[in-house]
Amino acid sequence: MEPKWLGWAKQLQSIAQAGLTYSKDVFDLERFELIRNISVDILTHHTDMDRTVIKDLFASETGYATPKVDIRGVVFKEGKILMVRENMDGRWSLPGGWADIGLTPSEVAVKEIKEESGFDVKAVKLLAVMDMKCHPHPPSSYHVYKMFIQCEIIGGQAAEGVETSAVAFFAENQLPPLSTARNTKSQIEMAFNYLKNPQEPIYFD
Structure with missing residues (x-):
């Protein structure tokens, strides 16, 4: 789904980040820094973002590059799905966010649902693990895996959160x-399909 230029830019960034982490030769380090700058140039050319912002967000991490993990909680009540309106864009999403160090995926789902919707839940089933690039999301400078975890309400009440x-x-x-x-929309439809057909196998990719 993502444009080829974005995939190339992310691959270059990943190669550069690994090279800068593990290389010892000063000339190799210079070459990897050049590759990193090329990846930033590609994003600058194809987007409206300032180059400095892109470099801070996209090309400042260290260590071996790995995908980010976004976790979404899927909660049903009387055949309807729980959603929250995001302050950032005024649109609606399943409650969730980036995975936290030290928490399991189910713990992240429970935490995010509480913080964003007010409901206490328990995680009951992993529904899907998706690569964001394979689905109709807007382009992202990050390579993201998305996990959808079904949860059941055990308490609390609807309440807005900070976000x-x-x-x-x-x-x-x-x-x-x-x-x-x-x-x-296709991911929300997938969630409803699991509600109707709970024996469906876990979706991946």
Whole structure:
């Protein structure tokens, strides 16, 4: 789904980051720094972002480059799905966010749902692990794996969070405007399919 130039830029960044981490030769380090700068140039050319911002966000990490992990909680109540309105873009998403060091995926799902919607939940099933590049999300400078974890409400009540401005449940045929950087219509439809067919195998890729 993602444009080829973005995939190339991310691959160059990954190669450069690994080279800068493990190389000892001063000339090799110079070459890897050049590769990193080329990856930043590609993003600068194809986007409206300032080069300094791109370098800070995209080309400042160290160590071996690995995908980021985004975890989304899937919660149903009376046949409707829980969603929160994001302050960042005013659109709706499944509650969730980046995985945290020290927490398991299910612990992240439980934490994010509580923080963003007010509900206490327990994680019950992994539904899907998706590579963001294979699905109709907007282009991202990060390579992202998305995990969808079904949870059940055990307490709490609807409450806005620091990053959210509304909490609601939606029927499959009445979805609100979606924050497509976080979740797509096809992913919400997938979640409803698991509600109707709980024996479906885990989706991956």
